[in-house]
Amino acid sequence: MNCTQLDQYLDAMLDGTLTADELSSVDDHCQGCAACAEKLKANRQMMRVFAEMAPEMDVPLPAQARWREAVRNEARRPARLNFRLIGGIAAALVVALGATFALKAPAGDDAKMLSVRTEQSADAALSDSRTLDAAPAMEFEAADDALIEADGAAESVNMAEEDEAVQEAEAVEFAAEAANLPVKSVGAPMREIGMVVDDVNRVCDYARDLAQEYEGDIDIQHFDEDGAACANLYIDLPAANAPEFLEAMRHFDHSGAPADAFDVDGETSLLLVLRSE
Amino acid sequence: MDERQLIERAIRGDARAFNDLMSAQEKRMYAVAMRMFGNREDAEDCLQDAMLRIFRSISGFKFQSSFSTWVYRVTMNTCLDELRKRKNRPNTSLDGLLDAGWMPADAQDTPEQHALRAEVRGSVYGFIRELPEDMRAAVVLRDIQGLSYEDIAQALDTNVGTVKSRISRGREKLREKIMAKSELFDRYGV
Ligand SMILES: [Zn+2]
Numbered sequence: 001m002n003c004t005q006l007d008q009y010l011d012a013m014l015d016g017t018l019t020a021d022e023l024s025s026v027d028d029h030c031q032g033c034a035a036c037a038e039k040l041k042a043n044r045q046m047m048r049v050f051a052e053m054a055p056e057m058d059v060p061l062p063a064q065a066r067w068r069e070a071v072r073n074e075a076r077r078p079a080r081l082n083f084r085l086i087g088g089i090a091a092a093l094v095v096a097l098g099a100t101f102a103l104k105a106p107a108g109d110d111a112k113m114l115s116v117r118t119e120q121s122a123d124a125a126l127s128d129s130r131t132l133d134a135a136p137a138m139e140f141e142a143a144d145d146a147l148i149e150a151d152g153a154a155e156s157v158n159m160a161e162e163d164e165a166v167q168e169a170e171a172v173e174f175a176a177e178a179a180n181l182p183v184k185s186v187g188a189p190m191r192e193i194g195m196v197v198d199d200v201n202r203v204c205d206y207a208r209d210l211a212q213e214y215e216g217d218i219d220i221q222h223f224d225e226d227g228a229a230c231a232n233l234y235i236d237l238p239a240a241n242a243p244e245f246l247e248a249m250r251h252f253d254h255s256g257a258p259a260d261a262f263d264v265d266g267e268t269s270l271l272l273v274l275r276s277e
Numbered sequence: 278m279d280e281r282q283l284i285e286r287a288i289r290g291d292a293r294a295f296n297d298l299m300s301a302q303e304k305r306m307y308a309v310a311m312r313m314f315g316n317r318e319d320a321e322d323c324l325q326d327a328m329l330r331i332f333r334s335i336s337g338f339k340f341q342s343s344f345s346t347w348v349y350r351v352t353m354n355t356c357l358d359e360l361r362k363r364k365n366r367p368n369t370s371l372d373g374l375l376d377a378g379w380m381p382a383d384a385q386d387t388p389e390q391h392a393l394r395a396e397v398r399g400s401v402y403g404f405i406r407e408l409p410e411d412m413r414a415a416v417v418l419r420d421i422q423g424l425s426y427e428d429i430a431q432a433l434d435t436n437v438g439t440v441k442s443r444i445s446r447g448r449e450k451l452r453e454k455i456m457a458k459s460e461l462f463d464r465y466g467v
Contacts, residue, residue, distance in 0.1 A: 007445065007449060008445075010448070010452075011441075011444070011445050011448065014420060014448060015419075038456055038459075039452055039456070041459075041463075041467060042452040042453075042455040042456045042459075042462070043448075043452055044467040045455055045462045045465065045466075045467055046448065046451055046452060046455055048465075048466075048467065049397065049398075049401045050420045050421060052394075052398075053312070053401075053421045054308060055305060055308055055421055055422045055423055056304035056305050056307075056308050057304055057307050057308040057311055058304060058307075059303050059304060059307045059321075059324065060317070060321070063307075063321040063324060063325070064303065066321070066325055067303075067324055067325040067328040067329075068296050070325050070328065070329055071292050071295055071296060071299075071328055071329065071332050072292045072296075074292075074329055074332055074333065075290050075291070075292035075295075075332070254290070256288075256289050256290070
């Protein structure tokens with residue numbers, strides 16, 4: 001070997017890929033070349049230092065407690081708002097309510113029970129949700145909270161892709177539960193959507209106001225199931241107003257259902273089945 | 278519960294599952310942050326920021342790379358963002374970091390050897406912190422964390438060629454700094 005090749009041999013030495021033959025040729029060269037011998041020595045010293053630097057370090061207990069608490073606080077924040085997807089009055093209402101929500105959010109950090117029942121096939125929902133998958137995982141510039149939230153919402157839609165099997169299983173589970181719910185018979189075909197919310201009464205109040213805002217009729221039946229407060233919300237809306245109404249309601253849903261599970265197309269009769277988490 | 282199940286639960290906002298999941302990662306994340314910042318306070322802040330980023334964006338994890346590589350990626354991005362933000366601010370002192378994160382001292386160390394090791398550590402921490410950030414990130418992931426070149430390329434969102442060149446140049450700079458302090462390092466031995 002010659003002096004210009006030394007660096008690559010030194011890299012191979014650090015990477016542990018230097019062969020015995022290569023090592024002896026390095027040693028041979030360094031016998032007669034003081035400059036390379038110095039670099040070789042420095043390389044070995046560096047290797048020793050690296051070897052003493054641990055790839056894992058114990059996190060001080062207060063720091064452990066701090067990040068865990070920060071994550072729990074983050075988990076308690078209200079369902080993320082996606083400001084890109086909502087406009088006008090609905091946005092204002094949801095933002096205002098989101099603020100109230102944050103104050104009253106429950107303290108538990110247990111797994112949220114998820115369920116969603118939609119008339120769309122899971123596949124259709126998934127392929128649609130991909131179009132929203134614009135924000136890459138790591139683009140959380142610490143600019144402002146609202147933007148972070150908006151990114152988070154766009155990303156949270158990705159869960160559909162990851163969780164297809166689980167979601168389907170839970171959709172089946174929810175459908176089975178829904179079969180036992182009191183059902184009001186109606187003439188028109190009814191779009192039925194299951195939502196998991198943190199406070200059924202609060203969301204019912206909101207839905208009542210929102211239905212009025214969107215010129216709709218609403219009929220609410222409360223019931224309990226396995227100790228969980230539930231409600232059936234029968235809603236009739238002008239077709240033109242239904243999408244915005246549902247878009248606003250969607251932000252109370254903690255089931256993690258993809259956004260398009262709340263899409264409606266020309267339907268005016270809705271049944272929202274709320275269940276507290 | 279295995280890693281995948283914990284990830285799936287974390288994606289749904291389950292903080293407890295997330296905390297379980299990340300307990301297996303936090304020591305590596307903290308070591309990375311310590312190497313990048315060189316002090317506990319910044320490393321702890323960075324750890325928390327990285328944890329929150331991961332929690333918020335975990336639904337973006339596609340199960341295509343290993344979870345730990347993805348975690349390295351977010352952690353390193355968090356460090357680099359913070360370092361770039363404070364580019365014009367003076368570095369915090371090296372106090373309090375000299376004994377952090379090193380393998381336990383040899384029980385047979387004499388007090389003189391112990392002091393020498395501490396001095397070497399302090400010097401090397403300083404050397405690493407003098408490297409340009411991109412170079413520092415690549416060297417830390419390769420030579421301290423032991424990631425493969427491919428995983429480093431994923432973690433730093435660049436290609437293997439760039440990674441190799443950053444590491445090679447980073448090592449070259451470290452060798453030069455060690456040679457410039459050969460009096461100290463020769464006492465430390467080979
Ligand atoms: Zn030579």
